[in-house]
């Protein structure tokens with residue numbers, strides 16, 4: 005039976021209060037990391053002290069681009085290829101995260117747009133499993149409309 | 157420190173050469189550089205080479221060793237440098253350092269590449285610990301999409317139009333018509349560029365560089381050696397290597413720390429500013445720039461980030477045609493990566509060849525009038541960058 009599986013284990017979690025990115029933070033200098041980092045990379049930090057941290061679910065779009073052509077390996081996608089948007093999202097935790105921007109209406113995208121974290125389908129693997137990844141959905145008006153459409 | 161001269165340069169034309177190996181391309185460039193310098197292979201005391209990711213080097217990036225074996229093994233030391241697309245610049249820097257330190261009088265710097273077809277597959281490994289692999293597998297953000305994101309933000313911040321972007325590509329190809337080493341030597345109209353397929357909105361096919369096969373070589377030597385060979389040497393005023401700062405806001409991994417200031421490639425800015433400082437020269441002294449235009453966007457962002465023009469001024473320079481060879485700030489008179497295509501690890505040496513021809517006044521129809529000081533710059537995966545200032 006086909007399953008819903010994360011694209012890579014350990015990068016995000018679907019919690020009861022919504023999805024989160026799984027990373028870490030240095031308690032000395034408060035620098036956030038995604039994915040988890042075993043040490044603090046801040047050259048201004050005197051003592052690396054890492055603790056687990058979860059990031060999201062809200063952020064602000066810094067910028068975006070559209071992947072109009074199919075990307076080369078090791079990227080994967082379902083056929084027929086459909087262009088998607090990718091973006092840099094600034095989280096209030098002080099982290100700028102790359103991710104897909106979950107919308108087909110690219111014309112609405114601009115810097116400063118509020119977005120929220122979701123986990124959604126990316127491609128199907130050879131066994132038919134639905135491979136999911138973290139994405140950012142423009143919030144809130146369009147998101148609600150999309151949520152309704154997604155329900156069976 | 158000894159003064160360092162560029163005694164000779166050579167290139168293999170850029171393009172797609174099915175029947176040739178990377179060794180063939182490098183040999184052509186090296187032989188041309190030796191002839192240009194007026195010296196023999198046996199006079200080369202050391203070799204600094206860019207490690208190719210895509211071709212030759214015995215699969216270990218030993219491309220300098222390939223060149224030495226091919227030209228005739230003389231026992232010279234070989235340095236193979238790996239720095240993504242910045243490797244040619246790193247090789248140049250090591251060659252420069254070997255001469256400047258007084259260790260060697262004559263050094264060969266070489267970079268060559270045979271690129272696979274299509275868009276560059278940036279990640280070479282499928283490992284969960286490799287950030288480039290994670291970016292591609294978990295998000296699917298290609299190189300052009302990354303440039304597109306930076307460009308799109310600039311369009312919002314500074315009012316960059318699609319015409320501005322296209323105009324830079326038109327300028328690049330207008331220059332390439334006069335460069336026998338360029339791959340694409342055909343002029344493009346604004347309309348042709350604007351009608352080219354969208355690769356990663358907002359960037360179109362003719363606004364990003366393709367990949368090419370190509371090679372370039374340069375002979376560096378001490379002032380003492382140079383004066384024996386020529387009355388008009390081109391000098392390396394400075395050569396620098398830098399890596400990125402921790403907090404510049406450029407997402408080289410899945411995430412970065414949100415920057416406090418402007419988002420920019422800090423590695424390139426550091427390399428260029430250090431190059432000016434060490435040369436005792438500044439933006440006002442520059443007559444031309446050969447910068448890494450993987451995308452036309454960089455021709456807008458880089459000059460501002462390095463202080464060659466003021467913030468938001470880059471689009472005005474493009475509008476007024478000030479970046480053409482006869483303008484106030486000539487950028488990429490060679491035709492740039494847009495016209496050559498990127499033979500990744502050769503590019504830092506390719507820039508030195510063009511700057512040398514320009515400073516000698518040998519650049520023909522693309523000549524920058526009265527060129528005396530030129531800047532070259534590369535940037536590569538891993539947050540690598542290099543800069544070089546040449547002066548006549």
Ligand SMILES: [Zn+2]
Nearest residue numbers: 030033044049
């Ligand atoms: Zn820290």
